[in-house]
Amino acid sequence: MTPAALADLVRSSAVAVLSARGLDHSVLPEKVTVERPRNPEHGDYATNVALQVAKKVGLAPRELAQALADEIAGAEGVAGTEVAGPGFINLRLAADAQGEVVRQVLRAGEAYGRGDSLTGRRINLEFVSANPTGPIHLGGTRWAAVGDALGRVLSSQGAEVTREYYINDAGAQIDRFAESLIAAAEGKPTPENGYAGAYVKDIAAEVLRREPSALSLPEQQRHATFRGIGVELMLAEIKQSMHEFGTDFDVYFSEKSLHDSGAVTDVVTSLKESGSLYPADDAWWLRSTEHGDDKDRVVVKSDGAAAYIAGDLAYLRDKISRGFDLCIYMLGADHHGYIARLKAAAAAMGHSPDVVEVLIGQMVNLVSGGKPVKMSKRAGTVVTIEDLVEAVGVDAARYELCRYSVDSIIDIDLDLLRKHTNENPVYYVQYAHARLASLQRNAAELGLRTQDDADLGLLTHPREGDLIRTIGEFPTVLRRAAELREPHRVARYLESLASAYHKFYDVARVLPQGDEEATPLTYARLALCEAARQVFANGLSLLGVSAPDRM
Template sequence: MTPSALADLVRSSAVTVLEARGLDTDVLPEQVTVERPRNPEHGDYATNVALQVAKKVGMAPRELADALATELSAADGVDTAEVAGPGFLNLRLAADAQGEIVRRVLSAGDAYGRGDTLAGRKINLEFVSANPTGPIHLGGTRWAAVGDALGRVLSSQGAEVTREYYFNDAGAQIDRFVNSLLAAAHGEPAPEDGYAGAYIDDIATAVLSKEPGALSQPEAERHETFRKIGVGLMFEEIKQSLHDFGTDFDVFFHEDSLHAGGAVAQVVGELKESGTLYEADGAWWMRTTDQGDDKDRVVLKSDGDPAYIAGDIAYLRDKVQRGFDLCIYMLGADHHGYIGRLKATAVALGYDPEVVEVLIGQMVNLVSGGKPVKMSKRAGTVVTLEDLVEAVGVDAARYELTRYSVDSGIDIDLDLLRKHTNENPVFYVQYAHARLASLQRGAAELKIELRPDADFSLLTHPREGDLIRTIGEFPSVLTKAAELREPHRVARYLESLASAYHKFYDVARVLPQGDEAPTDLTHARLALCEAARQVLANGLSLLGVSAPERM
């Protein structure tokens, strides 16, 4: 019996108890909370539903809990139901009922854990979107890992997710990038407001290789040559780095297309005509303070040029017109002001502000030998995605970046992630999977078949029960991770599952030794182990991390 099935059973039993007394059943929550108690001696699961509704129906909590315990004790799959404290219910399941979780995993395979809570939602998930002026730094690398994992988690719950990269190929930062390339091509130092690093020299050389006569062109033509070729080369490098990191996008949206295609001018004109914008000091402003911004924002500058937010307005309209009912923006630590700004943009366009959701990611630091790692071999002043991957590999980098809530800063210990010990979280989880895969190979060598119909009532050891219940939590973990946009919940869950398996392995022998013949318990434990392996593989896949069969 899965936790969700048990929750349904508790609710239906509560309905029976209340109806028998002529009491209102509408006071019951739509979804009853069933959780594993911290102390396993208190039972397999616990619920506080009696405490939640007793006073609403005029009963004492313990009186209602007693009646509910009697009803549940007679239900199939429930071994015992006991009242604790002021009205909590502690539940123990029959071993064969818990075994149903194993059957479900083996039947569902790769699909175990998937749900439909977001079915029908069309979500635009925009992340990374680093300016094409240099390699991806650590902040962007964090979003590459977390954003990709979040997309997978949202998809696992039925959402139609489009992963989008907003290509900032318009504005002053591009001019500074091009001027830096031109300076490098002339053998001069980077401009004071430009970009430095070996990558600038490399791209400048590549531009001249593609267009040998570029430096002899008239100034405007020369600038355009370096802009077109240089930005293109930088962006192709960014896309390749992301692909090598396991992060691919469905759409690369060019900011410049909004300006060149007239979308920015059109939407600004419409907002002026509708009175949504107001004029002051020769410029046109949007009241972003109405949605929590610290100040109103200029949309059209006094010289007639659009401000950066004008592109944001046209971009959001484009997203909604493409049919997205939720637009998630994943932005860096210095972008808190964008929350109110983008909400105000939605309101200005006549949309519900809830169509916009902004996630802010905090800083990432690298530590080695107890000291911060600050310099990149190639970028000069920042540590890049390639630096991190070179140091620890793709799996370790992705896992470590994903296992923390994005609203907290993190220090990544490179020395720890290089270790092949249980101190290293990704090794700990991957090793559990490899150990389980080895177990299945051992069973195959002994010609012991996997039996999904094994007698799971034999799995009565506390460690077996703990492992089964941990496996059963996976669907609810994914539901909550999708609901809260927190893929780190998946990583932390995998660590708890690996821990439950390692503890089980220490006390329960699975395969027969010597001339021993396999027993019914052998088959039950082997099926349990395969269920654990499957869930580890499913979870690692959602994080974009490999599930090795040998380590």
């Protein structure tokens, strides 16, 4: 019996108990919570549903809990129930019923854990979106790992997800990038507020290789040449870096295209006509405070030029026009103001503010030898995605960046991630998968294979029960990770699964030794191990991390 099936049993039993007493069962939650107690001696699972609804129906919590416990106790697959504390119900399952989780995993395979809670949702997931003026730094690398993992998690629950990269190829930063390239091509120092580093010299040299006469062009044409080719080269490098990191985008959207197509002018005109913009101090302002922002925002400046938010307005309107009912923006730590601003923009255009969600990611620091790592060989001033991958590899980098909530600052210990020990979280999880894969190979050499009809009721050891229950939590973990936009829950779950498996491995021999014959318990444990291996593979895949068969 899976946790979901047990939750359904608890709810249907509660309906029966309340109905028998003439009480309103509509007070029951749509989904009853069934969780594993912290102390396994209290049972396999526990529910607080009696505490949730007792007052609403005029009963004492323990009275309702006892009636419900008695009702559930008679159900097939339930070994026992007891009321604890103020009205909790502890539940124990029969071994064969609990083992059905294993059979479900074996039947579902790669699909185990997937759900339909987001079926029908069309989600635009925008992340990284770093300016094409330099290599991806650590903040962008974090979003590359977390954003890609979030996209996979959302898709696992039925959502149609489009991964999108917004190319900031308009504005002053791109102009400074072009001037930096020209200075490098001329052998001059980097302009004030310009971009430095070996990569700038490399790109400048490539511009000259493509356009040998670029430096002799008139100033405006020279600037446009270095600007255009420079952005193209930098963006191609960013795409390659992302691909090598395991992160690919469905759409690369140009900010410049919004201005060139007239989309920015159109949205400004539309908002003026609707009254969402008002004139003041020779500028045009968005009435964003009417929609929860802390101040109104300038959309058209006093000199007639569009402010940056004008592009944001046009971009959001474009996303919605493409049929997305949820637009998730993953932005850096310095973008807190964008949360209210973008929601206000949606409201001003006549949409629900909830069409916009903004996730804010915090800083990432690298540490090696107990000291911070601050400089890049190539970028000069920041540590890049290439620096991190070169130091620890793609798998370790992605996993470590994904295993923390995005609103926490993280310190990545390079020395720890290089270790092949259980101290290293990604090694700990991947080694569990490799050990299970090795077990399957050894079983095959003995002529043994996982049997669909293995007697899973033989899995009565406490460590076996703990591993089964941990495996059974995977679908709930995925659903919650998608609902809360928190892929780190998957990483933390995999670590708890690895712990449960290693503890099982220490006490339960799976394969026969010497002249021993395989027994029904052998096949039951072999099925349990294959189910665990499958869940490791599924979870690691959702994080974009490999599940090696050998380590």
